[in-house]
Amino acid sequence: MAHSEIKALLFDVFGTVVDWRGSITREMQRFGEAHKINQNWEQFALDWRALYQPAMEGIRSGDRGYVKLDQLHRENLQQLLHGYELEALSETQLDHINRVWHRLQPWADSLPGMNRLKKNYVVASLSNGNVELMVNMARHSAIPWDMILGSETAQGYKPQDKVYLHGAQMLGLKPAQCMMVAAHNDDLHAARSLGFKTAYINRPYEYGDSQARDLEAEEPWDIVGEYMTDIATGLGC
Amino acid sequence: MAHSEIKALLFDVFGTVVDWRGSITREMQRFGEAHKINQNWEQFALDWRALYQPAMEGIRSGDRGYVKLDQLHRENLQQLLHGYELEALSETQLDHINRVWHRLQPWADSLPGMNRLKKNYVVASLSNGNVELMVNMARHSAIPWDMILGSETAQGYKPQDKVYLHGAQMLGLKPAQCMMVAAHNDDLHAARSLGFKTAYINRPYEYGDSQARDLEAEEPWDIVGEYMTDIATGLGC
Numbered sequence: 526m527a528h529s530e531i532k533a534l535l536f537d538v539f540g541t542v543v544d545w546r547g548s549i550t551r552e553m554q555r556f557g558e559a560h561k562i563n564q565n566w567e568q569f570a571l572d573w574r575a576l577y578q579p580a581m582e583g584i585r586s587g588d589r590g591y592v593k594l595d596q597l598h599r600e601n602l603q604q605l606l607h608g609y610e611l612e613a614l615s616e617t618q619l620d621h622i623n624r625v626w627h628r629l630q631p632w633a634d635s636l637p638g639m640n641r642l643k644k645n646y647v648v649a650s651l652s653n654g655n656v657e658l659m660v661n662m663a664r665h666s667a668i669p670w671d672m673i674l675g676s677e678t679a680q681g682y683k684p685q686d687k688v689y690l691h692g693a694q695m696l697g698l699k700p701a702q703c704m705m706v707a708a709h710n711d712d713l714h715a716a717r718s719l720g721f722k723t724a725y726i727n728r729p730y731e732y733g734d735s736q737a738r739d740l741e742a743e744e745p746w747d748i749v750g751e752y753m754t755d756i757a758t759g760l761g762c
Numbered sequence: 763m764a765h766s767e768i769k770a771l772l773f774d775v776f777g778t779v780v781d782w783r784g785s786i787t788r789e790m791q792r793f794g795e796a797h798k799i800n801q802n803w804e805q806f807a808l809d810w811r812a813l814y815q816p817a818m819e820g821i822r823s824g825d826r827g828y829v830k831l832d833q834l835h836r837e838n839l840q841q842l843l844h845g846y847e848l849e850a851l852s853e854t855q856l857d858h859i860n861r862v863w864h865r866l867q868p869w870a871d872s873l874p875g876m877n878r879l880k881k882n883y884v885v886a887s888l889s890n891g892n893v894e895l896m897v898n899m900a901r902h903s904a905i906p907w908d909m910i911l912g913s914e915t916a917q918g919y920k921p922q923d924k925v926y927l928h929g930a931q932m933l934g935l936k937p938a939q940c941m942m943v944a945a946h947n948d949d950l951h952a953a954r955s956l957g958f959k960t961a962y963i964n965r966p967y968e969y970g971d972s973q974a975r976d977l978e979a980e981e982p983w984d985i986v987g988e989y990m991t992d993i994a995t996g997l998g999c
Contacts, residue, residue: 595934647897657934660884660908671897672910677932695914697832697894 528704528747528760531722533696534642535674535689537707538652538659540731542639542668542753543629546570552625562610567733569609574732576601581653581682591680593655599623626654627661632728636667638753641762643669651675651692651705653682672696684715693721706756710743717744724748724756765941765984765997768959770884770933772911772926774944775891777968779876779905779990780866783807789862799847804970806846811969813838818890818919828917830892836860863891864898869965873904875990878999880906888912888929888942890919909933921952930958943993947980954981961985961993 539545546567553566580597583589602623606612611619642648649672650659659673672695676682679691693703700720707713708728717723723746729736742749748759776782783804790803817834820826839860843849848856879885886909887896896910909932913919916928930940937957944950945965954960960983966973979986985996 647901649897655934656909656932660886660933664884664908671901672893678915695893696897697892 528722530702531646531704531760532698532702533647533649533693534704534706534724534756535649535651535692535716535721536639537683537705537709537712538650538654538662539629540728541706541708541726542635542650543631543662543666544731545574545626545629546731546733548629549573549625552628553622556622564609569605571732571735572605572608573598573601576604585682585685593658593677594626594653595623595655595658598626624661627658628665629662631666631668632753634752634754636669638755638757639669641754641757642760643671645760645762647671647696649674649692649696651683651689653688683712686715686719689716689719689721704747704760706753709739713746714744717746722747724750724759726753726756727751765959767939768883768941768997769935769939770886770930771879771941771943771961771993772886772888772929772953772958773876774920774942774946774949775887775889775896775899776866777965778943778945778963779872779887780868780899780903781968782811782863782866783968783970785866786810786862789865790859793859801846806842808969808972809842809845810835810838813841822919822922830894830914831890832860832863832892832895835863861895861898864895865902866899868903868905869990871989871991873906875992875994876906878991878994879997880908882997882999883941884908884933886911886929886933888920888926890925920949923952923956926953926956926958941984941997943990946976950983951981954983959984961987961996963990963993964988 536542549570550567553569557564557566580601584591639648648670650670651674652659653676655677656673663670674692674695675688679688681687693700704722704724705713705716706724708726708731713723713725725742725746729740748756750756750759773779786807787804790806794801794803817838821828876885885907887907888911889896890913892914893910900907911929911932912925916925918924930937941959941961942950942953943961945963945968950960950962962979962983966977985993987993987996
């Protein structure tokens with residue numbers, strides 16, 4: 526297909542650009558060793574992430590006004606304290622743990638692919654993470670965003686239409702001039718329904734051995750690749 | 763003074779980071795030569811900029827809903843077409859001229875200073891320029907923003923309070939954790955009144971030989987410098 530109309534790439538981030546499961550597991554393993562807390566920290570990461578969609582649903586449905594993801598993460602963390610022996614920690618320590626999402630590390634192929642893409646296209650995040658989280662993550666991990674868009678600037682949560690449409694609008698672009706890049710079929714489905722181009726990256730280990738969804742492209746997305754560098758190659762970068 | 767509380771630097775852009783007068787003059791001189799239009803293009807740049815504040819005032823006052831700066835620039839350009847022999851140009855050509863604001867070049871000291879500052883602080887724009895304009899300018903001139911804030915994300919125009927406060931809020935910071943960097947005393951005055959720290963850069967040639975304002979710091983700003991690198995030095999970077 527011809528991609529000459531595309532001006533910007535909008536990226537999902539958690540799971541697509543960065544490895545939240547591995548990053549949280551590694552950091553909590555170090556934390557656990559330092560604090561003599563012996564737990565299955567990979568399961569902790571998975572349990573924390575499992576509370577993510579339900580927490581956003583209250584805001585999407587309108588039952589609750591917009592609050593940013595840092596706050597939802599903190600509320601969700603609260604539910605895990607007892608099960609993971611974290612109840613005795615101070616608020617400062619818990620805030621540090623909560624901000625592990627600000628320190629997530631990219632998959633090995635992410636920066637090589639994104640740095641190639643950035644030469645020819647605007648690269649912007651379109652994540653459910655809030656701005657501060659995304660700014661800190663980018664500074665921590667050298668993610669070369671031209672702009673941070675998504676949930677907080679649009680005051681909603683994907684897959685709400687307004688998050689995608691506000692992102693394109695802020696860049697002065699029509700949806701067809703934007704390509705959504707994600708490892709999640711539902712994210713691309715929502716973007717495509719609004720006229721966005723779509724690129725799927727296969728991340729079958731995002732959730733570890735037990736991953737049951739997003740094991741392959743479920744629709745004929747405009748580009749399908751195993752790595753971010755495949756997206757760059759697909760766009761001639 | 764101690765600056766340990768500061769986490770982010772928020773920059774005015776037109777005149778502070780980039781030289782709009784020189785950039786527009788140079789590009790229009792080349793355009794004039796190519797199209798056999800002989801005009802005083804520095805005066806054109808000054809006349810265009812002189813329409814900037816009046817155009818924003820209608821939005822600040824509430825007489826007009828928010829429109830982005832690209833549109834105000836285009837409306838203002840329309841008023842100059844007759845006087846500068848630009849009436850015969852196509853809409854495509856006029857759009858290209860209007861987007862000269864997307865291609866402004868930094869003062870010589872801006873990037874050296876900002877790249878030093880970025881190592882220790884979040885660096886974000888807090889300009890009246892719209893997001894697309896700022897993204898394109900950053901890509902054109904290698905300006906190392908961590909985030910683009912200001913007018914369009916806040917849906918207002920400086921010196922409206924909400925533009926400054928929304929910028930700090932998006933970064934998850936209190937005003938006192940942010941330092942506004944500008945070559946304009948009124949911009950810093952507005953920021954300081956809301957609790958921001960302030961850094962003044964002297965740009966006495968922003969408007970050329972005839973400059974009548976902002977020839978010096980008019981209040982005891984937290985940092986005062988001749989160059990962006992002085993701000994970096996002042997903050998220990």
